[in-house]
Amino acid sequence: MEEYFSALAKYNFWDSHVPQLGFPRKEYTDKIENYIGTKLVKVLVGQRRAGKSYLLRQIANNLITQGTHPENIFYINKEFTDFDFLRTYKDLSSLISTYKRKLQPKGKIWIFIDEIQNIEGWEHLINSLSQDYTETYELFISGSNSKMLSGELATFLSGRYVQFEILPFSFSEYTGMMKKEQVKQSYLDYMETGALPELFELPNEESRRNYISAIKDTVLLRDIIQRHSIKDPKLLEDIFVYLVNNASNLVSINNIVNYFKSNGRKTTYETLSTYLGYIEDTFLIHRVDRYDIRGKDTIVGASKYYANDLCFKNYLYPGFGYGLGYKLENLVYLELRRAGYDIYVGTLRNKEIDFVAKKADRLIYVQSTYILIDEQTIEREYAPLEAINDHYEKIVVSLDDIALPSRNGIKHVLVWKLKDIIG
Structure with a gap:
C-alpha cells in the first residue's frame, strides 16, 4: 500500500490542506455532532450528489477547528478513481495500517469513508474497528443504497450505529x-x-x-x-x-x-x-x-x-x-x-x-x-x-x-x- 499513500495525502486535511467543504449545512452537522464522542458508527445515506461527501468533510473540518490534529483524521471517497485499488475490506484495512505507520497519530483516530458500499465486505472491517478496545476509533461512513447498507448494518452493527438521511437542499x-x-x-x-x-x-x-x-x-x-x-x-x-x-x-x-x-x-x-x-x-x-x-x-x-x-x-x-x-x-x-x-x-x-x-x-x-x-x-x-x-x-x-x-x-x-x- 506504500505506492497508494500519495492518493490518501492528496484528499486529506494534512499539511494545512483543506479539501472543498461546500455550503455549510449546519442542521445536519449539528444533528450528527450530537453523537460525537460515542462508539456509535455514524452512517449518512442518501442519493448520489445530495451532499454526503461535503457533510463528511465539514464534520472533519469542524473537528480540526475544535482542536483535533489533522493527522488524526483519515478520509477517503471511494468514488474518486485514485481509490480504485480499494476493492475489498482487506485493501482498506491495509491502507489504514499504512496510514498509521507513516503518520503515527496519537490518541483517537477519526475515520471517514465515503460511498463505502463500493468496497466489498466493508461491514467486516467497520464492525471490527467499532469494537476494537486496543485503539480508539470513531467512524463515519456514507452510502447511496438503502437496502444494502441497512442489511449489512442490521446484521453486523445491530444497535451500534445511528443513521442520517441526507436530502438535497431545503x-x-x-x-x-x-x-x-x-x-x-x-x-x-x-x-x-x-x-x-x-x-x-x-x-x-x-x-x-x-x-x-x-x-x-x-x-x-x-x-x-x-x-x-x-x-x-x-x-x-x-x-x-x-x-x-x-x-x-x-x-x-x-x-x-x-x-x-x-x-x-x-x-x-x-x-x-x-x-x-x-x-x-x-x-x-x-x-x-x-x-x-x-x-x-x-x-x-x-x-x-x-x-x-x-x-x-x-x-x-x-x-x-x-x-x-x-x-x-x-x-x-x-x-x-x-x-x-x-x-x-x-x-x-x-x-x-x-x-x-x-x-x-x-x-x-x-x-x-x-x-x-x-x-x-x-x-x-x-x-x-x-x-x-x-x-x-x-x-x-x-x-x-x-x-x-x-x-x-x-x-x-x-x-x-x-x-x-x-x-
Whole structure:
C-alpha cells in the first residue's frame, strides 16, 4: 500500500490542506455532532450528489477547528478513481495500517469513508474497528443504497450505529446558498430548478441538464444495472421516467404494467415490482403508502411516489404535463421527510388527505394546494380535514400571497414558512 499513500495525502486535511467543504449545512452537522464522542458508527445515506461527501468533510473540518490534529483524521471517497485499488475490506484495512505507520497519530483516530458500499465486505472491517478496545476509533461512513447498507448494518452493527438521511437542499438552505430572501418568488425559483448542491455551481441550463442526466445515468447503471445484472435496462429507465412524471399521483404496479402494455411493452408484475424496488433503494424515488385514518392501518395497493429532487423533472422531462400543484406537493413531502416524519397518504371514506405525518407523539394532517383561488378550491381542500374527527393538528399549505384565518381549527400555512410549523 506504500505506492497508494500519495492518493490518501492528496484528499486529506494534512499539511494545512483543506479539501472543498461546500455550503455549510449546519442542521445536519449539528444533528450528527450530537453523537460525537460515542462508539456509535455514524452512517449518512442518501442519493448520489445530495451532499454526503461535503457533510463528511465539514464534520472533519469542524473537528480540526475544535482542536483535533489533522493527522488524526483519515478520509477517503471511494468514488474518486485514485481509490480504485480499494476493492475489498482487506485493501482498506491495509491502507489504514499504512496510514498509521507513516503518520503515527496519537490518541483517537477519526475515520471517514465515503460511498463505502463500493468496497466489498466493508461491514467486516467497520464492525471490527467499532469494537476494537486496543485503539480508539470513531467512524463515519456514507452510502447511496438503502437496502444494502441497512442489511449489512442490521446484521453486523445491530444497535451500534445511528443513521442520517441526507436530502438535497431545503428551501432555507437554497436561499442561504443563493443569498435570497425567504419569500414567494424565491420559493417559485426553488421549485423550478432543483436542490442538488453542485447544481448551483454550474453556469447555464445546458450544463445543468447534462449534470442531472449524468447523475441519472450513473445511478441507474452503476447502482442498479451492474449491481443487479438487469436484463432490460431500457425498461428500468422508462419506469423511472414514468415515476418522475407521475409524482404526487396515486399509482399501482398494475397501473404501470398496463401503461407499458398499452404502449406495446411486455413486462410482468414481478419484474416491474423488482425494478421499482431497486429505484427506491437508490433514493431517487420515495414511495408513500396509504393510511386508513379511521382504521389506523396502512392499505395495500396503490401508493404515491415522490421524486427525491425536482431537478429530474425540471431539466430532463419538462415537456410532460405536470402542474405547479404537483411540484408543490412533492416539495411539501420532502420538507416533512427532512424534518423526520413518517409520512402516509391519508384516506377517510371517499376523501384523500395528502399527508398524514407522524413523529414521536406528534401527528399532523396536511393538505397541499397551489393557490386557494376561490371558495370552491377552499372548500375542496378544507373539507377532507374537517371530516377527520380527532384533535390532531391540521394544516393547509399553499403558495398564496397571504395566509387565511384559521377555519375550524385548521391553519393555513404559506409554504415557505412550513418549516417553522413542522419543526
